[in-house]
Amino acid sequence: xxxxxxxxxxxxxxxxxxxxxxxxxxxxxxxxxxxxxxxxxxxxxxxxxxxxxxxxxxxxxxxxxxxxxxxxxxxxxxxxxxxxxxxxxxxxxxxxxxxxxxxxxxxxxxxxxxxxxxxxxxxxxxxxxxxxxxxxxxxxxxxxxxxxxxxxxxxxxxxxxxxxxxxxxxxxxxxxxxxxxxxxxxxxxxxxxxxxxxxxxxxxxxxxxxxxxxxxxxxxxxxxxxxxxxxxxxxx
Amino acid sequence: xxxxxxxxxxxxxxxxxxxxxxxxxxxxxxxxxxxxxxxxxxxxxxxxxxxxxxxxxxxxxxxxxxxxxxxxxxxxxxxxxxxxxxxxxxxxxxxxxxxxxxxxxxxxxxxxxxxxxxxxxxxxxxxxxxxxxxxxxxxxxxxxxxxxxxxxxxxxxxxxxxxxxxxxxxxxxxxxxxxxxxxxxxxxxxxxxxxxxxxxxxxxxxxxxxxxxxxxxxxxxxxxxxxxxxxxxxxxxxxxxxxxxxxxxxxxxxxxxxxxxxxxxxxxxxxxxxxxxxxxxxxxxx
Numbered sequence: 001x002x003x004x005x006x007x008x009x010x011x012x013x014x015x016x017x018x019x020x021x022x023x024x025x026x027x028x029x030x031x032x033x034x035x036x037x038x039x040x041x042x043x044x045x046x047x048x049x050x051x052x053x054x055x056x057x058x059x060x061x062x063x064x065x066x067x068x069x070x071x072x073x074x075x076x077x078x079x080x081x082x083x084x085x086x087x088x089x090x091x092x093x094x095x096x097x098x099x100x101x102x103x104x105x106x107x108x109x110x111x112x113x114x115x116x117x118x119x120x121x122x123x124x125x126x127x128x129x130x131x132x133x134x135x136x137x138x139x140x141x142x143x144x145x146x147x148x149x150x151x152x153x154x155x156x157x158x159x160x161x162x163x164x165x166x167x168x169x170x171x172x173x174x175x176x177x178x179x180x181x182x183x184x185x186x187x188x189x190x191x192x193x194x195x196x197x198x199x200x201x202x203x204x205x206x207x208x209x210x211x212x213x214x215x216x217x218x219x220x221x222x223x224x225x226x227x228x229x230x231x232x233x234x235x236x
Numbered sequence: 237x238x239x240x241x242x243x244x245x246x247x248x249x250x251x252x253x254x255x256x257x258x259x260x261x262x263x264x265x266x267x268x269x270x271x272x273x274x275x276x277x278x279x280x281x282x283x284x285x286x287x288x289x290x291x292x293x294x295x296x297x298x299x300x301x302x303x304x305x306x307x308x309x310x311x312x313x314x315x316x317x318x319x320x321x322x323x324x325x326x327x328x329x330x331x332x333x334x335x336x337x338x339x340x341x342x343x344x345x346x347x348x349x350x351x352x353x354x355x356x357x358x359x360x361x362x363x364x365x366x367x368x369x370x371x372x373x374x375x376x377x378x379x380x381x382x383x384x385x386x387x388x389x390x391x392x393x394x395x396x397x398x399x400x401x402x403x404x405x406x407x408x409x410x411x412x413x414x415x416x417x418x419x420x421x422x423x424x425x426x427x428x429x430x431x432x433x434x435x436x437x438x439x440x441x442x443x444x445x446x447x448x449x450x451x452x453x454x455x456x457x458x459x460x461x462x463x464x465x466x467x468x469x470x471x472x473x474x475x476x477x478x479x480x481x482x483x484x485x486x487x488x489x490x491x492x493x494x495x496x497x498x499x500x501x502x503x504x505x506x507x508x509x510x511x512x513x514x515x516x517x518x519x520x521x522x
Contacts, residue, residue, distance in 0.1 A: 090250070092442055121438065129439040163431035165476050170435060202435075209474050212433035220435070 031226050032151040032178050032196055033080070034111045034141030036102045037072040041189070041232025044069045049198070049224030054213040061223040062086075072232070076102040080117065093122045096135070110142040119157070134158050141178075149178040149194075167206060172222075174200035183233065190233035196226040251443050255394065255426075256360035258353035259326045264307070266292065266332070277333030278325070278500045286336045293379055297371045302358030304368045306348040307332075308379050309339040315519035316386035316416070317344040319373055319402070321395030323421075323500070327354030331392065334503070341515045343388075344381055348372045362397070362446035369398035370405070373412055388416040388518035393473065393499065396422025400453035407456050416517055417457060420465040421499050423473045424451040424480035432474065451484035461488045463517045467497030467505070490517070 037043050050062035068082030077099060084094030098117025105111040115137035122130030135158070141151030157170040176198040183192040200222040208214040215221055265272040266285035276282045285292070293308040307328065318338055322331040328347045335345040350365050351358030358364055376382055391399030396419040405411035423429050426448045427440025440447060454462060462485060466478035475493060482491050492513055497505035506513075515521075 090443065121436075121442075123439075123442040126439060126441045129441060131437065131439070133436070159436050161437045163428070163435075163437055164480060166431065166435050209471065210432040211429050211472060211474075213471070 031068075031198065031228060032139070032141055032149065032176055032194075033070075033078075033100050033115055033137070034113050034139040034151050034153070035105065036074075036076055036078045036100055036113060037070060037230060038232060039072045039075045041230065042069060042071045043228055043230040045226060045228035047198070047224050047226040050222055051202075051212075052215045052221040052223060054215050059215040064224075070100065076105075080115070091123055091125065093120065093124065095120050098135075100139075106142075108143060110140065113139045115139060115155075131159075147180050147182070149180060151176050151178065151196075167203065170202050172200050172202040173204070174198060174222075176226075186231075189231050192230045192233075194228050194230070196224075196228070198222075198224040198226055200224075250445060251430075252361070252446055255324065255444070255446055255448075256350070256352070257324045257326065258350060258360055260352065261327055261329065261354050263355065264294075264329050264332075266307075272329070274327070274329040275332050276330065278323075278330060279337075279503050280333040285332070287339050291339070296355070297375060299358075299367060299371060302351060302364070303356060304348055304351075304371050305355035306346060306372045306375070307335070308344070308346045308376075309335055310344045310379065310381040311339065311342070312381055313342065314344040314381055314383055315342050315515070315521075316388050317376060317381075317383045318346070318388045318390050318518050319369070319376065319399075320345055320347045321369055321389075321391040321398040322347060322350075323393035323395055329354060334392070337503070337511055338390075338514065338518075341511055343515060343518055344383065346372055346376055346379075362448060366398055366401050369402055370411060373402055377412070385415075386518075386520060387412060387414050388418060389414045390418040390514065390518065391420070391422060393421045393423075394448075396420075396450050397448040400450045400457075403460055403462075404453040404456040407458070407460060414460055415520060416461055416463070418463040418465065418514055418517055419450075419481070420502055421467060421470055421473050422450055422464070422481065423448070423477045424484070425449040428477065428480060429473070432476070451480055454481055454485045454489075457485065458487045461517070462490070463513065464489060464491045465502055465510070465513065466491070466493050467499060467502050468493045468495040469497055469501075470499045472499040 031045055045068050047066045050064035052059050052061050065085040066082050070078040070080035072078050079099050081097045087094040096117045096119045100113050100115045103112045117135050119133040135155050137155040139153040143149050152175040154173045162168045176196050178194050178196040180194045183190050202220040204219040206219050208219055261274045269284045271282035271284055273282055287309040297304040328349050335347045338345045349356035350360055352360045389399045389403050399419055403414045403417045406413035426444045430438050430440050464478050464481055466475050482489050494502045494506045503510050
């Protein structure tokens with residue numbers, strides 16, 4: 001019946017939907033936030049990757065690109081934001097703004113932070129229909145080697161008018177490994193670069209059957225590669 | 237972003253092109269042996285038509301900026317006339333096997349190409365698709381063996397949209413009134429499809445200019461019986477959409493789920509019972 005080829009175009013369209021899904025709900029922009037950057041310091045970052053889908057054949061993560069950063073307003077508080085580059089090619093403004101709050105931190109050891117952010121999703125051609133979604137997060141992390149950090153946690157994303165068959169809250173546990181280059185002293189401040197491999201799983205118990213072929217079919221797995229440059233030193 | 241004349245040429249992409257999967261053809265050779273590969277069906281391999289030439293009317297309607305190509309299979313003893321709106325794949329040749337099956341079971345069947353599909357010209361979009369459907373509906377009473385007292389609209393997948401649209405126009409008195417409406421593997425709306433895929437209450441207008449709001453149209457059918465067919469294992473338009481359509485309906489609705497059938501498999505899995513559901517409903521059999 002050659003059904004696969006016959007539906008190739010519409011399945012590709014469904015993949016495009018997945019892009020937008022990543023822009024909003026599917027926790028595609030969560031980096032290692034277990035440590036605040038410290039007062040006056042800042043961090044710039046970029047991530048690529050997203051929900052794993054099978055619409056185009058073998059399961060692959062969507063190529064979502066996010067850029068973002070954060071700034072330390074206190075040693076224990078960051079303001080944070082991200083912008084979805086891939087979603088913008090669809091005319092969709094997908095961004096989030098929020099803050100990170102250090103709950104516990106041991107120099108060279110475990111750190112725990114919480115986050116609160118607001119996801120904003122809009123189309124300037126249809127501004128009255130813009131959407132906002134709150135999200136809370138808990139982030140834990142720490143070094144196993146000076147250059148290797150592990151982190152994990154979970155976010156809870158809420159929507160006030162869920163579509164039929166979809167939940168009002170999306171819980172996304174995540175886990176990541178971050179490789180850090182040695183901190184270097186620049187002319188004005190210390191710099192450190194990190195690369196992270198990040199995996200997440202949104203609502204692992206939920207039947208994800210839809211036009212977007214989320215794998216493995218329950219919830220939405222996500223895989224990302226992240227880079228960040230931190231300016232101002234660590235663990236001071 | 238679009239209205240600001242964004243610099244990026246790729247800005248303002250929508251998923252609209254993905255709704256349509258048409259192919260232009262030079263023509264359909266219904267009686268060729270070996271068969272015309274453009275008549276490769278979803279249900280059967282390509283084969284010489286079982287509707288003989290004398291029972292077929294093939295033509296084109298001039299809509300000014302484009303042409304609509306249609307094929308009408310008729311029979312003197314027809315119990316009803318069915319306007320069949322096909323799925324999104326390729327062109328009417330892909331669905332000719334369905335038209336044959338209904339003709340063999342005693343129905344007149346009109347099938348037509350969407351804009352940019354098969355032998356129809358133009359660009360596919362919701363409004364143009366509906367205009368094509370409305371044009372062939374207006375033509376039907378002028379064709380041989382038309383059954384003026386029994387008209388059924390039947391749409392498969394994307395074809396559910398013109399089917400519900402024409403039925404709603406009929407209910408408003410803006411088009412010939414249908415006596416029965418049948419859809420198979422139809423979706424509730426573009427927005428419902430988008431929200432199904434994104435998990436969130438994303439407005440459909442962010443991504444498409446084609447609302448295809450079947451749930452709104454079925455709500456207008458207060459006194460036209462509707463048969464909703466859906467594959468129980470449809471992985472493309474998930475069965476939840478049949479539930480949404482049923483929930484949105486205000487008139488008499490019958491829902492038949494074919495267990496184990498994927499998007500294009502209701503006929504293959506349902507067998508003769510499936511065809512009989514359609515024929516009986518179209519003909520108004522008790």
